[in-house]
Amino acid sequence: MTKSRDAVHEILRQSGGFRSAQDVFAEMRADGSKIGLTTVYRALQSLSDAGRVDVLRTDEGESVYRACQSDTHHHHLVCRVCGRTVEVAGPDVERWAEVVGAEHGFIDVTHTVEVFGTCSSCAASRGETPSATPSGAAGKAAGKG
Known part of the structure; x- marks a missing residue:
């Protein structure tokens, strides 16, 4: 899980903005990763629990994620x-x-x-x-x- 979590976190650090789990998944798959969508969700939850990503619920109710810029x-x-x-x-x-x-x-x-x-x-x-x-x-x- 650590390898997947680190890869998901790197995608978020590079993008700077908030991204949905589906966006992260699609980018990783386009880059050749064999990661599954469930693994992306687990990695995002783990990163959120650890305080390494911000989670925001949009006006439409979708959760989006971004690498924390503040501790x-x-x-x-x-x-x-x-x-x-x-x-x-x-x-x-x-x-x-x-x-x-x-x-x-x-x-x-x-x-x-x-x-x-x-x-x-x-x-x-x-x-x-x-x-x-x-x-x-x-x-x-x-x-x-």
């Missing part, structure tokens, strides 16, 4: 148009998750937060202008959603 807990801001992804810290989200968990008697609270929008490049190409949000408002909004 610390983070969230993603994802462009719906081009897929550009930015890793962002979310200290307000972290505090909010802990408070909500504690209010309901939960411990060891974990969470996943993905924020989707349209990046400035895609907005500009569509003739739209991104609106600026004061930093205080962004923190308050993060705590509500």
